Amino acid sequence: MTDVTVVGGGIIGLTAARWLHEAGARVTVIAADPPENTVSAVAAAVWYPTHQDPDPRVLAWSALAYHEFTRQAHDGVPGVLLRRTRMRVDDETLPWWAPAAGDIRWKDGELHFTAPLVEMAAYLPWLARDLTVVRRRVSTLDDLPGIVVNATGLAARELAGDHAVEPARGHVVLVENPGLDVSIRDESRSLYIHPRSRDVVLGGTFEQGRGDLSPDPSAAEAIRARCVEVEPALGHARVLGERIGLRPTRRGGPRLERVGDVIHCYGHGGAGMTMSWGCAREVTEAALRVF
Numbered sequence: 001m002t003d004v005t006v007v008g009g010g011i012i013g014l015t016a017a018r019w020l021h022e023a024g025a026r027v028t029v030i031a032a033d034p035p036e037n038t039v040s041a042v043a044a045a046v047w048y049p050t051h052q053d054p055d056p057r058v059l060a061w062s063a064l065a066y067h068e069f070t071r072q073a074h075d076g077v078p079g080v081l082l083r084r085t086r087m088r089v090d091d092e093t094l095p096w097w098a099p100a101a102g103d104i105r106w107k108d109g110e111l112h113f114t115a116p117l118v119e120m121a122a123y124l125p126w127l128a129r130d131l132t133v134v135r136r137r138v139s140t141l142d143d144l145p146g147i148v149v150n151a152t153g154l155a156a157r158e159l160a161g162d163h164a165v166e167p168a169r170g171h172v173v174l175v176e177n178p179g180l181d182v183s184i185r186d187e188s189r190s191l192y193i194h195p196r197s198r199d200v201v202l203g204g205t206f207e208q209g210r211g212d213l214s215p216d217p218s219a220a221e222a223i224r225a226r227c228v229e230v231e232p233a234l235g236h237a238r239v240l241g242e243r244i245g246l247r248p249t250r251r252g253g254p255r256l257e258r259v260g261d262v263i264h265c266y267g268h269g270g271a272g273m274t275m276s277w278g279c280a281r282e283v284t285e286a287a288l289r290v291f
């Protein structure tokens, strides 16, 4: 049996660990932070390859994840939902990621498709069930047992010495759900409205290179106001809170590469959930030489 140490307990590390475990590896996850303190827990976590270049790898990873999340939603996996989505775009040609997006089509000047959505508070524990998770911060990837998966997100900048990794600050506002069940997205305005089971995620901001988590009430109010303009039903929705996180972006796109006994898998920017299962499959392939 192959020993694998996965460093990182966000969506990338836990999804890889789950697939490796199912494939028969003996997996230990090392994570510095509890799941609720990861960037993954801040994510709106809706399937969409935002701010990604039209890269065939991204398309393949996203397509596999789309398929897997759809299956999980039908199987009732905790926290996994499917949302009809209306996306505002200027250009009437289908985007590069359309082949991955299931039932995508044009309707009334918008793109309509079904988007999987994940509620991390339920989903991350589901991924981690029956895995061995050790709470520890490592200072190096050397000297860890077995094959090592580096799924440390933004921390890969130091752990892998990769200066192409940098934060992109994101801010979302959570409000009560006034009965919405359709997602709305307008990338040109960095605007999204994602109804979940109990609340609605209103977004957002994408500040490339900004790495602080300081509160910004005026940004939160601007997000809310833009969303109310698009969906007036949100006008009286009670604000439940806000979340700020640092997306692990990487110049040139995500890194998924085996170097010796280390498999690097980080730099998913604003689309870690979107690519998670595709990357997990490739990590498993690289670790166990299967498929």
Ligand SMILES: Cc1cc2nc3c(=O)[nH]c(=O)nc-3n(C[C@H](O)[C@H](O)[C@H](O)COP(=O)(O)OP(=O)(O)OC[C@H]3O[C@@H](n4cnc5c(N)ncnc54)[C@H](O)[C@@H]3O)c2cc1C
Pocket: 007, 008, 009, 010, 011, 012, 013, 030, 031, 032, 033, 034, 038, 039, 040, 041, 042, 043, 044, 045, 046, 047, 048, 136, 137, 138, 139, 151, 152, 153, 154, 155, 159, 169, 170, 171, 172, 204, 243, 244, 245, 246, 247, 248, 266, 267, 268, 269, 270, 271, 272, 273, 274, 275
């Ligand atoms: C506001 C916002 C909205 C978003 N919306 C979406 C969306 O709708 N769809 C989507 O697909 N993505 C979205 N994202 C992006 C998504 O959150 C990220 O791509 C994803 O969370 C990256 O996951 P990760 O596992 O690589 O990193 P993380 O979640 O940051 O996990 C990193 C893990 O590594 C561990 N770690 C770090 N350093 C060490 C160390 N030295 N030793 C041990 N462990 C260590 C941490 O403790 C953590 O467990 C959003 C992000 C933000 C901020």
